[in-house]
Amino acid sequence: MKRNVLIIGAGGVAHVVAHKCAQNNALLGHIHIASRTLSKCQAIIDSIHDKGSLQQPGQLTAHALDAMDVEATKFLIRATRSQIVINVGSPFLNMSVLAACLETGAAYLDTAIHEDPDKVCETPPWYANHEWQRRQACKDAGVTAVLGVGFDPGVVNAYARYALDHCLDRVDSIDIIDINAGQHGRYFATNFDPEINFREFTSTVWSWENSTWKANAMFEHRQDWDMPVTGVSTTYLTGHDELHSLSQNLGVPNIRFWMGFGEHYINVFTVLKNLGLLSEKPVRTARGVEVVPLEVVKAVLPDPASLAPDYTGKTCIGDLVKGVKNGQPEEVLIYNVCDHEVCFGEVGSQAISYTAGVPAVAAALLIANGTWDVAEMVNVEELDPQPFIALMNTMGLVTRIKDRDGDRLLDPAPQLSSAQRLPRRAHAR
Numbered sequence: 001m002k003r004n005v006l007i008i009g010a011g012g013v014a015h016v017v018a019h020k021c022a023q024n025n026a027l028l029g030h031i032h033i034a035s036r037t038l039s040k041c042q043a044i045i046d047s048i049h050d051k052g053s054l055q056q057p058g059q060l061t062a063h064a065l066d067a068m069d070v071e072a073t074k075f076l077i078r079a080t081r082s083q084i085v086i087n088v089g090s091p092f093l094n095m096s097v098l099a100a101c102l103e104t105g106a107a108y109l110d111t112a113i114h115e116d117p118d119k120v121c122e123t124p125p126w127y128a129n130h131e132w133q134r135r136q137a138c139k140d141a142g143v144t145a146v147l148g149v150g151f152d153p154g155v156v157n158a159y160a161r162y163a164l165d166h167c168l169d170r171v172d173s174i175d176i177i178d179i180n181a182g183q184h185g186r187y188f189a190t191n192f193d194p195e196i197n198f199r200e201f202t203s204t205v206w207s208w209e210n211s212t213w214k215a216n217a218m219f220e221h222r223q224d225w226d227m228p229v230t231g232v233s234t235t236y237l238t239g240h241d242e243l244h245s246l247s248q249n250l251g252v253p254n255i256r257f258w259m260g261f262g263e264h265y266i267n268v269f270t271v272l273k274n275l276g277l278l279s280e281k282p283v284r285t286a287r288g289v290e291v292v293p294l295e296v297v298k299a300v301l302p303d304p305a306s307l308a309p310d311y312t313g314k315t316c317i318g319d320l321v322k323g324v325k326n327g328q329p330e331e332v333l334i335y336n337v338c339d340h341e342v343c344f345g346e347v348g349s350q351a352i353s354y355t356a357g358v359p360a361v362a363a364a365l366l367i368a369n370g371t372w373d374v375a376e377m378v379n380v381e382e383l384d385p386q387p388f389i390a391l392m393n394t395m396g397l398v399t400r401i402k403d404r405d406g407d408r409l410l411d412p413a414p415q416l417s418s419a420q421r422l423p424r425r426a427h428a429r
Contacts, residue, residue, distance in 0.1 A: 016357025
C-alpha cells in the first residue's frame with residue numbers, strides 16, 4: 001500500500017487531480033500541491049474546501065517548488081513522505097521529476113510525453129528518446145512509473161488494450177477520435193497550455209500506417225466522424241503521444257489520431273504560424289530584448305482554467321477499432337462523453353482538464369491499493385485495463401461501447417476480483 005500524494009503543477013489539470021485526490025483521501029492520505037507559484041496551489045486548496053471535496057478530514061498543503069531542481073523535488077518528496085507523485089506540470093519537467101522519484105522510491109505518474117524546449121515533434125517513437133531510456137533504472141529501483149495516464153494519452157490506450165483482449169480476434173486499425181463540441185465564448189483560446197498545444201501542430205504529423213511511420217503535414221488529411229452525442233464533426237489527422245507507445249506495444253498495423261478543429265481555430269493558427277509567432281526559437285526585438293514568440297502568444301491568450309465558468313457543451317473521445325471477430329469483419333467504438341457544465345459544477349473545471357485529471361487519480365488509486373503497483377516503467381496499454389475502466393466509471397468518466405449489439409455502458413467490474421475493486425464514490429456521475 002502506498003499513501004500520501006504530491007501533485008506537481010497548479011494548472012487546470014492539477015486542479016482536477018487535487019479535487020479527485022481529496023474525494024479519495026481515505027485511501028490516498030495526505031495531499032500536497034507544489035508549483036513555482038505558491039498562490040496558485042493555495043487557490044486550489046481553497047476551492048477544495050469551497051466545494052467540500054474532502055472525503056474525510058485530512059492534510060492539504062501548498063508548497064513552492066521549481067520541479068526542474070531535482071534536489072529540491074527529492075527533498076519535498078521525503079519531507080512530505082509522499083509515496084505517489086502525480087506530475088501534471090509542464091511536460092518539460094518530466095525527466096527531472098522522474099529522476100527525483102527514482103532516487104526516493106516514490107511512484108511516478110504523468111499525463112503527457114516529455115518535451116525538450118528546443119525540439120518540436122521529435123522523431124518516433126518519441127518515448128524512446130527520453131522516458132524509455134529510464135526503463136531499466138525504474139526496474140532496478142523497483143519504482144512504478146505509469147506514463148501518459150491522462151485521457152489521450154491514457155484512457156484511449158486502455159480502450160485499445162481492452163478491444164484487443166475482449167472485443168476482436170484480430171485488430172487491423174485503431175482510430176482515436178477526439179471531439180470537443182463545447183463553446184467557451186472567447187475569440188480564441190486553447191483548452192490546455194497554449195505553448196504545449198501549439199507545439200503539437202507546428203511540425204511533422206506522424207501516423208502509424210502499415211506498421212511503419214508516415215510523415216504528414218498538419219491539416220493535410222481531413223475526416224468527418226459521426227460520434228455519439230456530439231454528432232458529425234470535422235477532424236484532422238494529428239500526431240499525438242499515444243501513437244508512440246501503442247505502435248510499439250500492440251502489434252496493430254494502423255493507428256491514427258484525429259482531433260476536431262473548427263475553421264476559426266485553423267485560420268488563427270495559420271496566421272500565427274505564418275507570421276512566425278509560434279516559433280520556439282528566441283528572437284531579438286528592436287529594443288534588444290530577447291523573447292520566444294510562442295511564449296509571448298501564451299502570455300496574451302486566456303489561461304485555460306479561466307474558461308471553465310462559461311464553458312458549455314460536451315466532449316466525445318474514443319477509439320474506433322476495426323478487425324475480425326469469429327471470421328467476420330467487426331468494428332467497435334469505445335468512448336466517453338463529458339459535459340463541461342457538469343464538470344464545473346463538481347470541481348470547478350472544464351471538461352478537457354477533467355478528462356485528463358480523473359484518469360491520473362484513478363491510476364494513483366490503483367497504485368495505492370497495489371493493483372497497478374508494478375515496480376517498473378509502463379505505458380497504460382501494458383496494464384490490465386479492466387480495473388481502470390471500472391474505477392473511472394465510479395469517478396465521473398463513464399465508458400460506453402458501441403458495436404453491432406448496440407450502445408451501452410462498458411462495465412468490467414463483475415469480472416474483477418475483490419482486491420481490484422474500490423468502493424463507489426458519492427461523487428460518481
